[in-house]
Amino acid sequence: MGLIDRLFGKGRRAAGARAAEVRGDLPRAVELFVEAEQPEEAARVVLLRAEAETDARARLQLFTQAASLAPKELEVGREARRKRATLLLVLAGDAALSAVARHDVIRAALELEEIGDAAKAAEAYALAGDKEGEARALAAAGDVEGLELLLSMEQHRERSERALNEKAADVDVLIASGRRREALEALEVLAAASPTDGTLRERVSALRSRRALGPLLPLEIAGERFTVALGEEIVIGRTEGALQVPSAAVSRQHLRIERAGGKIVVKDLESRNGTQLRGVKLAGAISIHEGLELKLGREVPLRVAPSRRFEGAVDVDVAGQRYVAPLGVAKVPGTDWEIVTGPDGWVELRAPVSAPAYLGEVELHHAATLLT
Numbered sequence: 001m002g003l004i005d006r007l008f009g010k011g012r013r014a015a016g017a018r019a020a021e022v023r024g025d026l027p028r029a030v031e032l033f034v035e036a037e038q039p040e041e042a043a044r045v046v047l048l049r050a051e052a053e054t055d056a057r058a059r060l061q062l063f064t065q066a067a068s069l070a071p072k073e074l075e076v077g078r079e080a081r082r083k084r085a086t087l088l089l090v091l092a093g094d095a096a097l098s099a100v101a102r103h104d105v106i107r108a109a110l111e112l113e114e115i116g117d118a119a120k121a122a123e124a125y126a127l128a129g130d131k132e133g134e135a136r137a138l139a140a141a142g143d144v145e146g147l148e149l150l151l152s153m154e155q156h157r158e159r160s161e162r163a164l165n166e167k168a169a170d171v172d173v174l175i176a177s178g179r180r181r182e183a184l185e186a187l188e189v190l191a192a193a194s195p196t197d198g199t200l201r202e203r204v205s206a207l208r209s210r211r212a213l214g215p216l217l218p219l220e221i222a223g224e225r226f227t228v229a230l231g232e233e234i235v236i237g238r239t240e241g242a243l244q245v246p247s248a249a250v251s252r253q254h255l256r257i258e259r260a261g262g263k264i265v266v267k268d269l270e271s272r273n274g275t276q277l278r279g280v281k282l283a284g285a286i287s288i289h290e291g292l293e294l295k296l297g298r299e300v301p302l303r304v305a306p307s308r309r310f311e312g313a314v315d316v317d318v319a320g321q322r323y324v325a326p327l328g329v330a331k332v333p334g335t336d337w338e339i340v341t342g343p344d345g346w347v348e349l350r351a352p353v354s355a356p357a358y359l360g361e362v363e364l365h366h367a368a369t370l371l372t
Contacts, residue, residue, distance in 0.1 A: 010036045021045060034069070043070030043080055050083070060087050078115045085111045089124055102128050109133060119143065164190065164197075175207070178359070178368025181346060184208060212370035214341040215242040216323070221333065226309065229316065229325045230341050233258035235269070236296070236318060245319045249273050249297030257304060257314065259327050263287045264314055266294070266304055273297030288314065309333060342369065 017032035026049045033042035043066040050062035063084035070077030085108035092105050109124030118141035125133035131154055138147040167190055174183035184207050191200040214230040235241030237253040245254075251271035258265060265285040268275040275282045276295040286292070291305030300319050307313040310333060313326040324330075330339040337357055338350045349368045351357045357364045 014038055014041075017041065017045075039069045039071065040074050040076050043067075043076045047076070047080060047083070056087065056091060060084065060091070063087060081111050081115055082117060082120075084108070085117075085124070086120065089120075089127060092127060097128065106130060106133070109137070113137060113140070122146065164194065171203075176359070176362050178349070178357075178364035180207065180211070180369040180371060181342070181344070184211075207371075210371040212347040212372050213345045214347055217339065217347050217370070218372070219339075221309070224309075227321075227323050228310075228330055228339065229323045230330060230339065230347065231325075232328055234316065234323075234325045234327065236302070236316075237269075243316065243318060243321075243323060245296065245300055247297065247300050247319070249299040251297070254296055255294075255302070257316065257325060257327065260285060264304075264306075264327060266292060271297065273299075275302075339370075342367075346370075 013032045013036035017029045017036060017038075020026070020029035020032060026045050029045045030042045030049075033039070033045060046062055046066040046069060050059045050066065053059040053062060063080055066080035067077065067084055070080055072078070072081075088104055088108040092101050097105060105124055105128040109121045109128065109130070112118070112121035112124060113136075118137045122134050122137035122141060122143065125131075125137055131150065135147060135150055138150060167186065171183045171186050171190075174180070174186065184204070187200065187204045187207060191197065191204050194200055215234075217228045217230060219226060219228055229242045231242060234243060234257040235253055236243045236245060236250070236255045236257075238245060238247065238250040240253050251269070251273070253269045254271040255275050256267050256269055258267070265287050266275075266282070267285040268282045274297065276298055277286070277292065282294070288304045288306070291303065294302040294304070296302055296318075301317075303315075303317040305315050307315045307324050309315070309324050310326055310330060312328075313324050313330065316323045316325050326339075331337070332339065332349075335357075336352050336355045340348050340350055342348050347370045349357055349364070349370055351364070351366055351368075353366060356366065357368065
């Protein structure tokens with residue numbers, strides 16, 4: 001095809017494109033303008049289609065098409081890019097951005113910067129949380145007041161972050177030294193002051209879930225693991241008491257182990273099926289002496305004997321489980337330390353100032369709250 005034919009062919013296609021535009025066939029007009037090598041006209045018609053489109057996602061695709069057709073240096077190209085970037089910001093909204101949405105918003109901000117709309121670019125960077133980009137765009141827009149406000153807010157945020165980190169470090173010291181109750185209170189205050197900080201909420205939840213709460217406390221001493229049943233008395237029952245035995249033969253509250261008159265005694269709590277000693281039903285309290293082997297409700301074996309682990313305590317074997325019951329203050333063997341239940345149920349290790357407890361190389365508080 002000769003030069004004249006090509007020129008006339010382009011002219012015919014351009015004329016056909018204008019005719020298609022007049023009769024409302026915009027897709028055909030775009031196609032013919034592209035064939036006529038008039039991309040700016042094709043982009044202009046695509047923008048017309050976009051303005052008439054009611055679906056935001058479809059409109060975004062048309063803006064993208066227009067931006068790809070028109071040369072960047074032409075006004076129609078800049079307009080297409082501006083409209084695409086602006087619509088991206090509208091679609092992003094004010095909610096927290098996903099990683100993909102944040103990438104799109106930053107791309108829109110860069111495009112707005114490139115076409116010279118620095119003020120709108122600053123809004124986009126702010127939405128994406130890109131403070132450096134926002135400051136650059138505000139400076140380019142000549143928005144001195146906005147730039148000063150941003151810098152002031154950033155300084156305040158950095159000071160608040162430093163203060164929070166210092167307080168978090170204080171919490172770490174409290175936890176390491178055994179003052180976990182104070183650490184939990186401090187974390188709760190910090191979380192309340194920073195409701196959007198998910199890390200603080202997680203730390204509060206994690207520490208709260210690790211509290212060693214009575215009456216049952218798993219311990220390991222000298223490599224031996226066992227469970228201590230804390231309290232002045234121990235009640236065994238099907239659904240109530242420190243030691244619960246899921247057996248139909250056992251009453252809701254079946255038997256109590258306690259100190260009375262300087263002795264350790266067991267007493268049936270008027271249970272439905274009773275407590276038997278060598279087949280004879282217990283009536284009233286009976287001392288354990290060197291040890292007792294009983295049956296709860298004629299079925300569940302129970303053995304109570306002086307403890308070989310804790311001085312003055314008893315070992316309780318019931319339904320295949322073994323417990324140590326101090327029936328008062330639990331003294332850790334070979335030390336002056338005591339295990340007690342605090343007023344809030346949090347178990348504490350209490351040590352005299354003259355014989356402190358250590359966790360590694362860290363000296364624990366004299367009333368260290370324990371963690372599981």
